Amino acid sequence: MIKVGVIGFGTVGQGVVESLVQLERGLRKEVTLEMLLVTNRRKHEHSEQYALVTDDWETFAARYYDVVFEAAGGIEPVYDYVRFFLKKGVPVVTANKKLVAERGEELERLAAENDTYLCYEAAVAGGIPILNAIKGTLATTSFTSVAGILNGTTNYILTGMIEQNRPFQDMLEEAQAKGYAEADPTDDIEGYDAWYKIRILARLCFGIWPNRDDISRSGLHDVLDWHVELGQSLGLTLKLDGRASVKNNTIIGSVAPAFFTNDHPFSTVYGVTNAVVLEGKAIERLLFTGPGAGKEATANSMVEDYLFHERYKGERQPMLIKEKEQNRIANVLVMVAAHEKKEAEKVVEHLPCQRINTFAADEGEAWWLKVYEDVIPFISKQLGLSLYRVYGAFEKQLVTTNMHHPSSIDETLEQKA
Template sequence: MLQIGLIGYGTVGSGVYERLTTTKEAVQQLLGQEFEIKAILVKDRQKKRTENVETVVTTEWQEFCELAQYDVIFEAIGGIEPAFSYTTHWLEKGIPVITANKKLVAEKGAELEKAAEVNGTYYGYEAAVAGGVPIINALKGNLATTPISRVSGILNGTTNYMLTEMIENHRSFADVLFEAKELGYAEADPTDDLEGFDAWYKIRILSRLCFGEWPTVEAYLRQGISEIEDWHVEVGEKIGFKLKLIGEAWYDGEKVVGAVRPAFLSQNEPLANVRGVTNGISLEGSTINQLLFIGPGAGKEATANSMVEDYLFHQRTTILSSIALRKEKGEEPFSHALLFITHLEREQAIAWVKEHHVSVIDTYSHHEGEGWIITSSRGEDSPYPTYPIYGNVSNRKQVEAVHSAQFGSL
């Protein structure tokens, strides 16, 4: 009989327990043997959530270790420590560990995969990216040798919900953030979501699977949505663009680079239609053109389901110990950007674009300022708020422009 250990019994941990117990017969049939959840390690035994659990619940690490000869560990506590120490302990014993801990995987994944390889086991992290979307094992399995030139996605449901509400219902950033907390989409401290950390962890994990190497932190730009002003969203909407927090990575022919940043998407971009708390991931390559994965990015049931399916996938599939190096050169993902200035900054901004030989395609008026579509992809060098534009810029809406003769010589 398989013996299962569960570390953590919060939202995700309780979801794993419920998923395993409610589908026990089906899981046992797939595994070809019976299983039992032998013990659960929790931080606080006083919490009432474990009252109806039919197994041993303990706060003592040593007791948890001694309660069974585990065949698999489900880690559902989050953060780096003690999750890293716990995970390392079991991998070094040759026991597989399944996790949903994106921060741990992004920061310590190289070490933990190495520990798993050396000890003849595996480290499963399907649920660490996009909750219920089966992207990790698709890359490990069906797409194991498929060349990938670029991976991009909407990887954070909280920010996507907020931006969707701001665009579709013309609501303010502050108002939508308050509601996101009330609905449980955002934490009391939403820093990881708003500043792009959550998506940053996830795109680094996806990059490892797509390009065969763990990226350095320095190679990945991170910019969240906290500095977006409401009128920036309004201007983009007038033109026909949707603002999204995009995580992406691509191979430029020499190295893999990536970023998490707000970007405007034209209507013909598939990810533009990913709304609310839903996540979407796009894979691009010469043999696949574009594959799109869309589904729930978080939630108790979706994440727990991914963890259980991750275990079943590894039990039924032989995975190469090292991810195949399959990257192929991709093109610069955007060639236009949307730059925002206040009315007082106009003359200074005109001087800047002239000095840097940046072409202005269109300018759009708002009572708080102007939005300029520029051809330069050097938005990171701009002294003004500047967001990449993905998709066909020529398909934008025809709205009031404020062209000036001053741009004629640019």
């Protein structure tokens, strides 16, 4: 018999309880729900499981469990609860990306010391089995980079802006009305949600936890409607992109809005769908897509995560860090409003970049720059304008849209760099 405890009884917690039949079938053992820990027991008085609900931590902690599912979210007091069970040798399954990103290194170490494990497949791209694919199927595969569309809320908003030509605020309000965005959407809009997730992905791909300061974060606060429209006129699709790679034995990465050409797989990731791309010498490029959240998807992921860890006892090896290619040249678009143009032209002349072309809009213009990717943060800071990386075959796409561009890069870029 497997005895289960559940922390949190909101949407995801309810989904976990409903999925216990699935767990029983997978384990071929009887599964019993022992107790549910909530913050306010009275709110659940009409639930079928009310007799098992408690809001007293001491009561919940006194029970014996074979596994605990954590679906409450946040860091405190959940962090203390998770530590308590790991120290007792009880495996914990969580969908809590903030907890895992901020405290995962310590919690994994604690789990190992007590011969148990912390599962967090559902913390990243809820309906995509990406973490366990990395741990299991790709356990000895070396990766050069990982990237993803990791936040369904921002992807839904940007999809509507592009496909329906609707303003940002309208799409945000619609996302909130449909339950895709919280009343306070800061974590989604400012990129925190995707930031937590790319840090978790980086840890599994490269074998070490990244330093939080080495993964930069920029949300949608500087994205204007005309930026999206101008990009669309060039055949580009705007997404909130998260990515990580390794340089000098350090994981580096970013979360930022970026444009994708129509030949890039991320350009066709619509609505609340998530996507992850893994790249490496042996695999070239692997694409995973699926639902990023939702009651059924997340609960299913948590149950499957526990089943995976019960069956799979191997560990991904931390020596599989691979350096990315150095000094790659990147395409970027800098959005310059009419009143910013004069000053920006003075600044850009002295920066290590080559200005290739200008694309006009009523509200301003986009400057196409070629730069070495290592200096993009410096250029962005010096200009102080909205700068977007362009991924995919940009030059090739411009040919198909009859946009003028030079056939090669002159020596200016190398001289400036």
